[in-house]
Amino acid sequence: PISATTLVTKMPRQNLDEVPLNDFNSHYRHIFDTVDTNNDGYICVWELEDFINSSNEEANIVPRHVVKKIHKMADDNGDKKLDYREFVNMLEHPDLQHLFGQYVTSYVNFIVPRQKRAAVYGVEDRQLIDEYTCCPPPVFMFLISILEVAFHLTDEIIEKNSTLSGSGVTAQIFIYDPQRRHEVWRYLTYMFVHIGYTHLLVNLAVQLVLGVPLEMVHKGWRVLVVYFAGVLAGSLANSITDPRCRLAGASGGVYALLTAHIACAIMNWSEMMFPYVQITVYIVIVACDLGQSIYDRYFLKVQSPVGIAAHLGGAIAGLLVGIYILRNLQQTKTEKYIWWVALVLYILLMGAAIVINIAWPGYFAGAF
Structure with missing residues (x-):
C-alpha cells in the first residue's frame, strides 16, 4: 500500500493536466454534483474529505492534513477549491485509484448500462435494456x-x-x-x-x-x-x-x-x-x-x-x-x-x- 506521504509526493502538479478525460465524463459529472453538497460548483476541502472517507471501507483512514495536501495538489489555479476538470483529473490520477476507485466503480455499476461497462472492462455483461432495437421494426x-x-x-x-x-x-x-x-x-x-x-x-x-x-x-x-x-x-x-x-x-x-x-x-x-x-x-x-x-x-x-x-x-x-x-x-x-x-x-x-x-x-x- 502507498503511504500518505508517498501518495502526496508522487503527485507533481505538472502531471495532473496530462491525465486524459475518459469515456466516463458524463458520469463523473454526476459524481461531482454528488460531492458538491453545497451546490456552489466547486469542491472544498471538507467536501473532499467526506468523499474520500465515504468511498473507503475503513472510516477516516486518510488524515485531514493529507486530504488538504491532495486538495492543494489538485488545485491547479490555486483558488483553494476544485472545479470540475480539476476534480476529474484528481479522480483519474493513477496514484489515487485506491482512494477513489471503489466509489467510482460502485457509481458506474449503478448508472452505466451493463453493455457499456462490458466494452470498458472487456468482459461480457449484457443487460436487457441494451437489447431494445427498432431494426427490424416492431410491426x-x-x-x-x-x-x-x-x-x-x-x-x-x-x-x-x-x-x-x-x-x-x-x-x-x-x-x-x-x-x-x-x-x-x-x-x-x-x-x-x-x-x-x-x-x-x-x-x-x-x-x-x-x-x-x-x-x-x-x-x-x-x-x-x-x-x-x-x-x-x-x-x-x-x-x-x-x-x-x-x-x-x-x-x-x-x-x-x-x-x-x-x-x-x-x-x-x-x-x-x-x-x-x-x-x-x-x-x-x-x-x-x-x-x-x-x-x-x-x-x-x-x-x-x-x-x-x-x-x-x-x-x-x-x-x-x-x-x-x-x-x-x-x-x-x-x-x-x-x-x-x-x-x-x-x-x-x-x-x-x-x-x-x-x-x-x-x-x-x-x-x-
Whole structure:
C-alpha cells in the first residue's frame, strides 16, 4: 500500500493536466454534483474529505492534513477549491485509484448500462435494456391492431350499431359461439370482434403499450406466439368454465402480454434493473382487474360482460409461454428448471382443455 506521504509526493502538479478525460465524463459529472453538497460548483476541502472517507471501507483512514495536501495538489489555479476538470483529473490520477476507485466503480455499476461497462472492462455483461432495437421494426402488434380496427369498422359501416351486440357481418364469422364450437377457427378469431368502441380502444391501447416493447427485445414472432397462446387459452378456459357464454375481444391476448412481462423479468432477473418492481406492478394490475371482475360478478351479483375465465386463461398462458419462448440472455441452472416446469405445465393444461372440448360433447350440450 502507498503511504500518505508517498501518495502526496508522487503527485507533481505538472502531471495532473496530462491525465486524459475518459469515456466516463458524463458520469463523473454526476459524481461531482454528488460531492458538491453545497451546490456552489466547486469542491472544498471538507467536501473532499467526506468523499474520500465515504468511498473507503475503513472510516477516516486518510488524515485531514493529507486530504488538504491532495486538495492543494489538485488545485491547479490555486483558488483553494476544485472545479470540475480539476476534480476529474484528481479522480483519474493513477496514484489515487485506491482512494477513489471503489466509489467510482460502485457509481458506474449503478448508472452505466451493463453493455457499456462490458466494452470498458472487456468482459461480457449484457443487460436487457441494451437489447431494445427498432431494426427490424416492431410491426406485428400494429398489424394485429389494424386488422381489429378494420373488422370493427367494416361491421359498423355495413350495419350501424351492429358492433354493440356483435351481430355484424364479420362478427358472425369470427365470434366464439358455444353452439358452433365445431367451427374451430372461432377459438382464435373472436379476438377480432369487439363490443363497442370503448372495448376496442382499451384493448388496442394496452396491447400496443405492452406488445411493442416486447417486440423490440424478443422479436415479433415470439410476441405473436405469446399473444395467440393467450387468445387460445382464453377461449378454451371460457368454454369449460362458462359453456353458455359467447366470447369477443382480444383480452386473452392482452392478458398474455401482461404476464409475458412478468415471465421476461423472471427469466432475465440479473439482466434487468429492479425486476422485482416490474413484477410487482404487473401482478398488482392483473390482480386488481381480475379481482374487481370477480367481486362484481360473485359478490355484488352484477351481470358483467367480462369473460373472467378468458382473462385468467390468457394470463396463465402468457406467463408459461413467455417463460419458455421469450429470450433469456444468460440462462442459469435455476432458470432451466423453471423453463421445463413452464413447458410441461402449459402442455398439460392446454392438452386437458382440448381433450375436454373434444371428448365430452355432452357437457356442453347440457348447458343449453
